[in-house]
Amino acid sequence: MSECMQVRHLSKHYARGGKHVIAVDHVSFTIRQGECVGLVGESGSGKSTLVRLLLALEHPDQGEILFQDMSLTRTNRRVLRQLRQHIQVVFQDSTASLNDRLPVWRSVLEPLDNYAHVIPVFFRGVVLSRREQAERLLNIVGLAREHMDRYPHELSGGQRQRVCIARGISLCPQLLICDEPTSSLDVTTQSQILRLLQSLRRQLNMSVLFISHDLAAVAQLCHRMLVMQQGRIVDACKVDELWLAERHPYTKVLVSAAR
Amino acid sequence: MKIPLFIFMGMVLYGFFLILAFTGSWLAPNDPLLIQMSERLQPPSFTYPLGTDHLGRCILSRIMAGTHTTLGLSTAVIVAVAVIGVPIGFLSGYKGGRIDAWLMRVADGAGALPEFLVAVAVAGFLGPGLWNVLLAIACVKWIAYARIVRGVVQTEREKEYVLASIVSGSSGWTIIRRHLLRQAASPLAILVAGDIGRTILLLSALSYLGLGAQPPAPEWGAMLNDGRPYFQAAPALMLYPGLCILLVVLACNMVSDGLRDTLDVRSKQRGIEI
Numbered sequence: 369m370s371e372c373m374q375v376r377h378l379s380k381h382y383a384r385g386g387k388h389v390i391a392v393d394h395v396s397f398t399i400r401q402g403e404c405v406g407l408v409g410e411s412g413s414g415k416s417t418l419v420r421l422l423l424a425l426e427h428p429d430q431g432e433i434l435f436q437d438m439s440l441t442r443t444n445r446r447v448l449r450q451l452r453q454h455i456q457v458v459f460q461d462s463t464a465s466l467n468d469r470l471p472v473w474r475s476v477l478e479p480l481d482n483y484a485h486v487i488p489v490f491f492r493g494v495v496l497s498r499r500e501q502a503e504r505l506l507n508i509v510g511l512a513r514e515h516m517d518r519y520p521h522e523l524s525g526g527q528r529q530r531v532c533i534a535r536g537i538s539l540c541p542q543l544l545i546c547d548e549p550t551s552s553l554d555v556t557t558q559s560q561i562l563r564l565l566q567s568l569r570r571q572l573n574m575s576v577l578f579i580s581h582d583l584a585a586v587a588q589l590c591h592r593m594l595v596m597q598q599g600r601i602v603d604a605c606k607v608d609e610l611w612l613a614e615r616h617p618y619t620k621v622l623v624s625a626a627r
Numbered sequence: 628m629k630i631p632l633f634i635f636m637g638m639v640l641y642g643f644f645l646i647l648a649f650t651g652s653w654l655a656p657n658d659p660l661l662i663q664m665s666e667r668l669q670p671p672s673f674t675y676p677l678g679t680d681h682l683g684r685c686i687l688s689r690i691m692a693g694t695h696t697t698l699g700l701s702t703a704v705i706v707a708v709a710v711i712g713v714p715i716g717f718l719s720g721y722k723g724g725r726i727d728a729w730l731m732r733v734a735d736g737a738g739a740l741p742e743f744l745v746a747v748a749v750a751g752f753l754g755p756g757l758w759n760v761l762l763a764i765a766c767v768k769w770i771a772y773a774r775i776v777r778g779v780v781q782t783e784r785e786k787e788y789v790l791a792s793i794v795s796g797s798s799g800w801t802i803i804r805r806h807l808l809r810q811a812a813s814p815l816a817i818l819v820a821g822d823i824g825r826t827i828l829l830l831s832a833l834s835y836l837g838l839g840a841q842p843p844a845p846e847w848g849a850m851l852n853d854g855r856p857y858f859q860a861a862p863a864l865m866l867y868p869g870l871c872i873l874l875v876v877l878a879c880n881m882v883s884d885g886l887r888d889t890l891d892v893r894s895k896q897r898g899i900e901i
Contacts, residue, residue: 423790423794449796452796457791457794459791464786464788465791470805470809478792478797482801
């Protein structure tokens with residue numbers, strides 16, 4: 369498997385109320401093509417900052433992010449825009465992730481509006497109107513035509529998250545970053561969304577970085593996992609090695625807490 | 628589309644005066660500027676449906692011609708002010724940093740002065756006249772628009788849908804056009820509707836003081852002033868222009884308040900089907 373994303377010695381600090389907070393501290397890892405990597409850690413461990421760095425929404429103090437051997441951190445605006453086509457995101461809060469004044473089909477089409485030349489695999493060989501494209505995307509994530517014209521507040525949390533996923537996969541990205549996509553959902557909906565993500569990952573052969581504090585979800589979806597504590601990656605292992613004795617003490621704490 | 632009754636009534640009332648603003652001088656039964664000393668202070672008749680003023684001019688014709696000045700100019704100045712204020716708000720809110728600090732200091736400075744005072748001062752410097760008054764109003768009013776837009780941009784720009792939009796390749800311009808302008812639209816609509824009413828009131832007040840429209844131009848506020856010495860003998864001179872000001876400002880406030888109550892996509896709307 370070739371490398372999809374390489375992260376090397378990434379660091380980011382904030383000055384918060386005069387205090388120097390290191391949110392991400394020399395983090396290095398790789399995500400291979402088609403692989404699903406889980407990132408676990410408690411709140412405040414720097415996961416969200418890491419996500420913002422990986423999405424190039426913020427600039428790191430140190431270190432480098434390589435996406436298919438091209439730097440995300442040292443690049444100009446034009447190249448960054450081209451790279452962004454291949455890295456998409458699903459956020460935790462599905463309410464805040466959708467503009468409450470746009471019907472959901474417009475939100476779903478947003479990436480395709482920006483990259484008008486991109487024809488994703490699921491539209492190959494057919495000519496579709498914009499609404500038909502949105503309908504097909506929503507069908508892929510299990511929503512029906514009747515949901516198209518609704519506004520976000522007229523959908524349930526799970527349905528909104530499906531809309532966000534439809535938007536995330538619409539460009540057939542190489543890498544989908546899921547920032548706690550299930551943690552604001554109830555248990556049944558959680559497992560439905562997880563199954564959806566898993567099947568989409570297989571169909572589209574995407575790499576997925578799955579961020580969560582739910583070990584069970586990570587174990588269900590991912591091949592490998594990284595454990596983050598206070599801005600550092602303290603442990604990395606395959607999912608089935610999670611219960612072995614040589615795990616980092618913090619991983620053991622997480623495992624025992626999950627039981 | 629459902630429009631609440633309150634807004635609908637305000638719109639109809641405002642629309643009536645807006646049509647009058649464009650057709651008023653054309654529909655007027657008499658020349659609004661024609662002075663006939665033999666016909667002064669006439670009671671209502673077929674020739675002069677609302678009577679004549681102290682110089683024998685037809686009151687109805689003057690009111691109709693005055694709609695153009697009062698309503699047209701107020702609407703135009705608010706549109707112009709929005710065109711100035713909204714981009715400044717976007718620039719300030721989206722760029723942040725030094726530009727933001729600089730623009731907001733300017734806004735603070737200009738906003739510290741009441742618009743009425745600025746209008747009086749400008750009239751003192753540049754001489755009385757409608758255009759000078761409008762300039763003074765514009766100098767102060769843009770701030771509210773810039774502030775509202777800046778506020779919306781600052782609360783929305785960190786939300787995840789904006790981040791998701793950046794990640795999916797939107798430029799800053801696209802985000803403003805597709806997302807932020809939509810979010811700012813309802814507070815702006817409320818402000819515009821209310822400001823048109825307030826500007827009409829301000830313009831009339833300044834004209835009443837002799838700082839706005841100059842005689843013999845027909846303008847509602849100026850007509851109030853013209854009629855003041857004859858108030859006891861001929862109340863019609865003040866009654867009709869006063870009533871017009873009241874109705875237009877009422878219409879604007881109804882639209883503004885109605886919009887405030889309903890321009891929330893989440894709220895259930897009651898009203899008549901359009």
